[in-house]
Amino acid sequence: MKSLLKIIIIAVALLSLSFVSNENKDFVVVIDAGHGGKDFGAKHTTFLEKELVSAISQKIAxxxxxxxxxxYFTRTSDEFIELQKRxxxxxxxxxxxxxxxxxxxxKNxxxxxxxxxxxxxxxxxxxxEELAKKLVTxxxxxxxxxxxxxxxxxLYVLKKTEAPAIAxxxxxxxxEKDRSYVCNEQGQTQIAQSILDFVNTIKN
Ligand SMILES: [Zn+2]
Structure with missing residues (x-):
């Protein structure tokens, strides 16, 4: 009788545990800030792609x-990471x-x-493709x-990632106009917020 009670208690505990984990099911996103370290990506005067995408990633976090x-982030510092490793x-x-x-x-x-x-x-x-259309809209x-x-x-990461993937x-x-927006703190915050808004619309 005692062991039966034990089994029931464990069963109830497991049931409630699975209920909780279903309730709180995470939507998992990996943000891959392109380039890094010796790989600057695009550049214009002192503005570097690797730094801009890193700044936007940090704002998202x-x-x-x-x-x-x-x-999750593939990089959180200015480091060079091979595409295969990413x-x-x-x-x-x-x-x-x-x-x-x-x-x-x-060039233009x-x-x-x-x-x-x-x-x-x-x-x-x-x-x-479906998610990318939502993102650009x-x-x-x-x-x-x-x-x-x-x-x-x-792109290598798009081909090899075993999940929906967008660059x-x-x-x-x-x-000039794009640069002043993307290189500006307010612009970067709006970009980060828009990415989170996008994630919010697709997570359900
Ligand atoms: Zn790039």
Missing amino acids: KINTDKNVKI VEMINEIKPNLLLSLHVNQN TETNGFEAYVSDKNSNFEKS LFENQTPLKNRGVKKGM FEIGFITN
Whole structure:
């Protein structure tokens, strides 16, 4: 009789535990700040892509207060990490979404706006494309930058990540208007907040 009671207590405990974990199921996002260390990425005068995307990542970490959204970062300092290593980290985390952050450059200083890249070699290509469309629409509504749409890209992290994956090029460092927004503290905060708003709309 005693052992039966024990079994019942354990069963109830397990049941309530599984209920709690279902209730608090995290939505997991990996933010991949592009480049780092010796790899500067795009640059214009003293502005470096690796620093801009790092600053935006840090703001995302600081602003996120949603306990059901768990955010991991492939890098939190100015270090060079091989793409293969990044993918290994991402696939170990098994996120709901990978968002790789970049800033663009072009010889034509008039070229401006943001664009999202997805890869048809990604195992979750269709989901990636669906999410990327939501991302660019939200950015079109919430930021002053121009929407250049969703494009297909062959980036290594997009192809190899075993989860929906988007590379997001947030404006052109070579365009004056984009640069003043992306390099500005207020602009970076708005970008970080918009990314979190996007995550909030897709997490359910
Ligand atoms: Zn880049």
